[in-house]
Amino acid sequence: MNNVCVYCEFEEGSIQDVSFELLTKGRSLANQLGCKLEALVLGSGLDGLEKEISRYGVDMLYIADDKRLYPYTTLPHTAVATGLFRETQPQIVLMGATSIGRDLGPRISSSLGSGLTADCTNLEIGEYEDKKAGKRYDNLLYQIRPAFGGNIVATIVNPDNRPQMATVREGVMKKEIVSETHQAELIRVDAGKYLREEDLVVRILERQIESSKINLKNSSIVIAGGYGVGSRENFNLLFELAHAIGAEVGASRAAVDAGYADKERQIGQTGITVRPKLYIACGISGQIQHIAGMQDAAMVISINNDPAAPINKLADYVIQGNLENIIPRMIRYYRKNVK
Amino acid sequence: MYKIIVLAKQVPDTRNVGKDAMKADGTVNRAALPAIFNPEDLNALELALLIKDRYPGTTIVLLTMGPVRAAEILREGLYRGADAGFLLTDKAFAGSDTLATSYALSCAIRKIGLPDIILAGRQAIDGDTAQVGPQVAEKLGIPQITYAEDILSVDNRTVRVKRRLERGFELVESVLPVLVTAHSTAPECRPRNARRLMQFKRATTLSERHHSADDYLAAQTHSTEPVLTEWCAKDVNSDLLQLGLGGSPTKVRQVENIVFQAKESKVLSAADDDIEWLIQELISQHTIG
Numbered sequence: 001m002n003n004v005c006v007y008c009e010f011e012e013g014s015i016q017d018v019s020f021e022l023l024t025k026g027r028s029l030a031n032q033l034g035c036k037l038e039a040l041v042l043g044s045g046l047d048g049l050e051k052e053i054s055r056y057g058v059d060m061l062y063i064a065d066d067k068r069l070y071p072y073t074t075l076p077h078t079a080v081a082t083g084l085f086r087e088t089q090p091q092i093v094l095m096g097a098t099s100i101g102r103d104l105g106p107r108i109s110s111s112l113g114s115g116l117t118a119d120c121t122n123l124e125i126g127e128y129e130d131k132k133a134g135k136r137y138d139n140l141l142y143q144i145r146p147a148f149g150g151n152i153v154a155t156i157v158n159p160d161n162r163p164q165m166a167t168v169r170e171g172v173m174k175k176e177i178v179s180e181t182h183q184a185e186l187i188r189v190d191a192g193k194y195l196r197e198e199d200l201v202v203r204i205l206e207r208q209i210e211s212s213k214i215n216l217k218n219s220s221i222v223i224a225g226g227y228g229v230g231s232r233e234n235f236n237l238l239f240e241l242a243h244a245i246g247a248e249v250g251a252s253r254a255a256v257d258a259g260y261a262d263k264e265r266q267i268g269q270t271g272i273t274v275r276p277k278l279y280i281a282c283g284i285s286g287q288i289q290h291i292a293g294m295q296d297a298a299m300v301i302s303i304n305n306d307p308a309a310p311i312n313k314l315a316d317y318v319i320q321g322n323l324e325n326i327i328p329r330m331i332r333y334y335r336k337n338v339k
Numbered sequence: 340m341y342k343i344i345v346l347a348k349q350v351p352d353t354r355n356v357g358k359d360a361m362k363a364d365g366t367v368n369r370a371a372l373p374a375i376f377n378p379e380d381l382n383a384l385e386l387a388l389l390i391k392d393r394y395p396g397t398t399i400v401l402l403t404m405g406p407v408r409a410a411e412i413l414r415e416g417l418y419r420g421a422d423a424g425f426l427l428t429d430k431a432f433a434g435s436d437t438l439a440t441s442y443a444l445s446c447a448i449r450k451i452g453l454p455d456i457i458l459a460g461r462q463a464i465d466g467d468t469a470q471v472g473p474q475v476a477e478k479l480g481i482p483q484i485t486y487a488e489d490i491l492s493v494d495n496r497t498v499r500v501k502r503r504l505e506r507g508f509e510l511v512e513s514v515l516p517v518l519v520t521a522h523s524t525a526p527e528c529r530p531r532n533a534r535r536l537m538q539f540k541r542a543t544t545l546s547e548r549h550h551s552a553d554d555y556l557a558a559q560t561h562s563t564e565p566v567l568t569e570w571c572a573k574d575v576n577s578d579l580l581q582l583g584l585g586g587s588p589t590k591v592r593q594v595e596n597i598v599f600q601a602k603e604s605k606v607l608s609a610a611d612d613d614i615e616w617l618i619q620e621l622i623s624q625h626t627i628g
């Protein structure tokens with residue numbers, strides 16, 4: 001009761017990385033709260049996952065293995081998760097801000113009447129004072145995320161409703177194995193206890209999951225383009241530079257919205273988080289939602305024609321000027337100087 | 340013939356937060372930003388219009404919650420082919436989080452009458468949460484299909500939808516009624532229709548008519564069947580305790596203006612020498628090469 005629970009996403013035979021990252025965060029939250037860490041896996045053909053999940057310091061592993069739970073559909077997963085949560089009463093539930101988590105999270109939160117915060121960039125434990133009601137709360141989950149309206153970060157709490165729910169994007173938290181030999185208590189959940197006929201009204205007729213061709217997350221050099229790149233054609237300059245120096249190309253949301261780059265390349269709060277050794281920001285102003293996804297880069301170069309662009313403050317090197325003139329020369333001088 | 344409700348939101352145009360919209364303290368001057376029809380809600384409207392094209396007699400009702408001004412997007416929807424619009428507006432809604440918002444919307448949908456299909460954008464660009472669609476579906480006790488790229492077919496009992504996932508896609512079939520959220524890869528919304536523009540440019544809500552000093556305009560719109568309806572919290576039989584700040588389980592504890600620790604940056608010009616120097620520097624540090 002009153003534990004921290006991570007909904008672990010099972011897809012194509014394995015648990016998603018974001019779930020392991022959340023288990024690691026969940027472990028540290030549970031330690032602070034002095035409670036247990038639970039993991040919940042819903043799917044089919046789940047044998048052999050115990051060891052992999054336990055390693056992250058999970059105390060209790062709930063597994064519902066049932067054909068009706070794979071592939072993922074909203075209603076059966078909602079029914080089993082909410083049914084179980086009504087019994088186990090977790091104080092915190094974390095899930096990945098993925099296609100699945102963003103479909104399931106709000107459904108569960110509505111069903112349980114609990115608050116949900118999307119795309120958190122940080123989670124902490126702290127107190128809260130409701131001055132109007134004269135009430136004080138200890139040990140609440142701080143759900144921290146940038147808010148629209150400038151360089152603003154909001155801390156959101158759910159004082160009264162449980163569980164406190166949050167989604168987090170892949171790569172925001174870091175996964176860390178606690179012990180290879182750690183063993184969670186395995187609890188088998190009978191999905192049939194919670195599933196009703198009405199939960200099976202959506203059928204999947206066809207499904208194709210492609211493995212991503214882009215490996216931004218693990219690339220040691222990222223060249224990111226923003227709205228200042230100006231066109232899809234100009235983005236080719238970034239690809240050329242990336243090809244020359246062995247980098248991957250990312251983008252800001254403004255560049256994605258404008259159609260210059262594909263959504264899969266978006267870096268930031270609602271995209272991917274990267275931690276490369278070199279980040280080259282081309283025509284990116286550096287709004288907080290973008291910075292949330294790249295602030296851990298070891299070195300930053302900003303190419304921008306506005307000397308006052310906020311991203312310049314985070315940059316080790318600032319090249320002032322128009323990127324369409326600068327990038328071709330970077331390629332040229334690279335070829336000339338590299339052995 | 341199907342009954343469709345499209346959920347839409349008027350949002351600040353976050354894509355255009357240029358330098359001019361920033362205030363000295365680093366926050367956005369919202370007043371300087373245009374208020375627009377949330378882009379994915381337009382995709383949702385188009386998916387509805389495509390069904391109406393295929394099944395004449397289909398009716399499309401737009402529903403929005405927001406300030407009086409949000410009636411602008413209802414008219415925009417009428418120009419593009421929607422049949423009627425409902426504006427939910429009330430001080431009691433102020434401060435609603437996604438759960439309180441979806442509760443209010445679900446009350447309004449019940450009042451209008453549960454349609455065959457509810458369409459909504461996947462998410463609004465001012466928050467990107469993607470929560471309201473699924474939460475409305477849950478409150479109404481109907482299934483949901485999120486991230487729709489296309490509605491392949493509708494028949495009396497079922498709908499088939501192509502969903503766009505982060506990696507890949509899915510074809511799913513659901514019974515009706517169902518709530519579908521539209522992904523940005525769904526067909527782009529058709530433009531305004533000139534004839535409909537003439538027909539509906541005077542369609543107004545009650546508050547707009549009250550605020551308008553133009554008696555002629557008021558008289559005009561009163562004489563015809565109103566296509567825009569304005570409702571307050573009481574009109575949709577909602578429980579005040581579940582609305583607004585009080586009805587929102589999430590509270591904002593604190594809003595912080597972040598000042599980034601400025602690095603000691605080296606500023607270079609775009610001159611050849613500077614660029615070559617930087618490349619050599621990066622190579623000698625083994626950062627590249």
Ligand SMILES: Cc1cc2nc3c(=O)[nH]c(=O)nc-3n(C[C@H](O)[C@H](O)[C@H](O)COP(=O)(O)OP(=O)(O)OC[C@H]3O[C@@H](n4cnc5c(N)ncnc54)[C@H](O)[C@@H]3O)c2cc1C
Pocket residue numbers: 147148225226227228229251252253254255266267268269270271272282283284285286287288289290293303304305306309321322323324353354356357464465466467
């Ligand atoms: C809920 C929400 C979630 C969001 N999530 C994300 C996210 O995940 N990732 C993200 O990136 N954003 C996100 N945003 C958007 C974010 O707030 C900014 O709008 C966005 O990052 C701006 O992108 P930009 O810097 O490319 O564009 P702009 O702010 O328009 O900046 C363009 C820059 O290019 C420079 N420039 C112009 N022309 C040239 C040239 N020829 N040469 C060199 N420089 C030039 C300009 O000086 C300027 O600095 C989100 C916003 C919201 C509300």
